[in-house]
Amino acid sequence: xxxxxxxxxxxxxxxxxxxxxxxxxxxxxxxxxxxxxxxxxxxxxxxxxxxxxxxxxxxxxxxxxxxxxxxxxxxxxxxxxxxxxxxxxxxxxxxxxxxxxxxxxxxxxxxxxxxxxxxxxxxxxxxxxxxxxxxxxxxxxxxxxxxxxxxxxxxxxxxxxxxxxxxxxxxxxxxxxxxxxxxxxxxxxxxxxxxxxxxxxxxxxxxxxxxxxxxxxxxxxxxxxxxxxxxxxxxxxxxxxxxxxxxxxxxxxxxxxxxxxxxxxxxxxxxxxxxxxxxxxxxxxxxxxxxxxxxxxxxxxxxxxxxxxxxxxxxxxxxxxxxxxxxxxxxxxxxxxxxxxxxxxxxxxxxxxxxxxxxxxxxxxxxxxxxxxxxxxxxxxxxxxxxxxxxxxxxxxxxxxxxxxxxxxxxxxxxxxxxxxxxxxxxxxxxxxxxxxxxxxxxxxxxxxxxxxxxxxxxxxxxxxxxxxxxxxxxxxxxxxxxxxxxxxxxxxxxxxxx
Numbered sequence: 328x329x330x331x332x333x334x335x336x337x338x339x340x341x342x343x344x345x346x347x348x349x350x351x352x353x354x355x356x357x358x359x360x361x362x363x364x365x366x367x368x369x370x371x372x373x374x375x376x377x378x379x380x381x382x383x384x385x386x387x388x389x390x391x392x393x394x395x396x397x398x399x400x401x402x403x404x405x406x407x408x409x410x411x412x413x414x415x416x417x418x419x420x421x422x423x424x425x426x427x428x429x430x431x432x433x434x435x436x437x438x439x440x441x442x443x444x445x446x447x448x449x450x451x452x453x454x455x456x457x458x459x460x461x462x463x464x465x466x467x468x469x470x471x472x473x474x475x476x477x478x479x480x481x482x483x484x485x486x487x488x489x490x491x492x493x494x495x496x497x498x499x500x501x502x503x504x505x506x507x508x509x510x511x512x513x514x515x516x517x518x519x520x521x522x523x524x525x526x527x528x529x530x531x532x533x534x535x536x537x538x539x540x541x542x543x544x545x546x547x548x549x550x551x552x553x554x555x556x557x558x559x560x561x562x563x564x565x566x567x568x569x570x571x572x573x574x575x576x577x578x579x580x581x582x583x584x585x586x587x588x589x590x591x592x593x594x595x596x597x598x599x600x601x602x603x604x605x606x607x608x609x610x611x612x613x614x615x616x617x618x619x620x621x622x623x624x625x626x627x628x629x630x631x632x633x634x635x636x637x638x639x640x641x642x643x644x645x646x647x648x649x650x651x652x653x654x655x656x657x658x659x660x661x662x663x664x665x666x667x668x669x670x671x672x673x674x675x676x677x678x679x680x681x682x683x684x685x686x687x688x689x690x691x692x693x694x695x696x697x698x699x700x701x702x703x704x705x706x707x708x709x710x711x712x713x714x715x716x717x718x719x720x721x722x723x724x725x726x727x728x729x730x731x732x733x734x735x736x737x738x739x740x741x742x743x744x745x746x747x748x749x750x751x752x753x754x755x756x757x758x759x760x761x762x763x764x765x766x767x768x769x770x771x772x773x774x775x776x777x778x779x780x781x782x783x784x785x786x787x788x789x790x791x792x793x794x795x796x797x798x799x800x801x802x803x804x805x806x807x808x809x810x811x812x813x814x815x816x817x818x819x820x821x822x823x824x825x826x
Contacts, residue, residue, distance in 0.1 A: 366686075548666065645823045
């Protein structure tokens with residue numbers, strides 16, 4: 328037996344017998360599985376803890392942008408997209424009050440990795456692809472990859488609290504409850520790691536305790552699964568903007584299944600009990616705005632089940648700096664954005680790529696070196712900004728624009744955004760949304776370009792009447808108001824993300 332094999336077996340024995348490892352990861356979801364796998368591939372001993380190892384049934388985490396696909400492959404987990412009936416995604420189809428425009432992801436130069444504008448719109452073979460799938464199937468593939476890794480031990484246990492040192496505030500691991508196979512009861516259990524990574528999701532029980540932050544929720548996504556639905560543009564995620572107060576998102580997640588997500592703002596009058604509730608809102612307000620090819624399968628899905636559709640809160644949670652020795656809180660417990668643009672998993676996998684790089688053994692040989700770890704975590708916090716800030720700001724800004732009912736300035740910006748897409752100015756915007764461009768200033772340029780186009784469209788409409796040029800003073804006032812509204816939507820979110 329060689330030394331490498333004996334060391335691996337010894338570490339596995341310590342994990343099984345003494346519950347000790349270099350890294351304890353809490354949560355075997357998207358981020359938890361990826362970071363456990365990345366740490367193990369670097370030679371770290373890893374304990375991966377999950378409350379429930381059965382296949383999860385969630386309505387988000389079903390669309391992975393091209394930048395996320397690239398990060399997944401970089402981590403060595405690209406195979407997890409195989410065998411789950413995943414559907415390629417080539418871009419988005421935006422339907423605005425009945426008019427539509429298909430926006431593909433831009434071509435990327437194989438040598439430089441940079442976006443190459445000007446490629447034919449139908450040249451999908453040379454364009455990067457996203458991927459859509461059933462969330463649970465993907466998660467189970469990630470877990471299987473972790474269970475097959477010799478440096479990882481996966482344990483089904485419910486983590487209850489962190490463990491602190493008696494004479495220091497350093498986190499030493501976690502306390503949990505594990506089901507006793509003989510009695511069926513949950514017994515107290517303990518897992519110890521030099522570094523504990525908490526990735527327990529959007530409803531994290533540790534976020535408030537250690538980060539002091541609270542997610543902001545303004546709406547929920549209600550979901551239906553459509554069978555054999557014919558989308559207007561196959562292979563494209565579809566965003567419907569119409570008379571409904573908020574957008575509707577559709578994308579195919581299997582050979583026969585299409586997910587529809589209906590955004591419902593909190594306390595929306597049209598979805599009140601008196602108005603028929605959420606089902607009444609979907610039936611009476613949302614259904615009429617959908618493309619004709621979608622309506623039959625949508626109606627069938629509504630008729631199939633009389634219950635309120637499954638829902639998930641749409642959260643915004645800016646990232647916070649962390650200084651807790653021995654522990655990191657990451658994934659959705661650390662940073663979230665509105666899921667309209669499908670960027671959550673893409674941010675997560677890119678975060679893992681960066682974290683694995685700054686904590687690589689050649690740089691941080693032992694995780695007990697708190698100074699080295701703290702320096703690496705600080706670098707991680709700032710390096711991720713060039714990527715995560717783009718996805719986060721886009722998600723929040725586009726949601727504000729696409730939910731423009733009742734505000735004429737936002738409606739003007741919404742019209743300007745669609746006009747921007749119609750003019751074919753989409754390569755860089757889609758590169759940003761797809762996680763292919765990591766330059767926040769490019770985002771700022773295009774956002775305010777949309778604002779000025781909105782001002783131009785508004786001016787043309789205002790001056791098109793019989794009095795024409797006499798409306799110019801009003802045009803100037805409207806221009807200032809539209810630009811101010813654009814700044815209010817964009818700049819505070821960007822500032823918060825770049826802090």
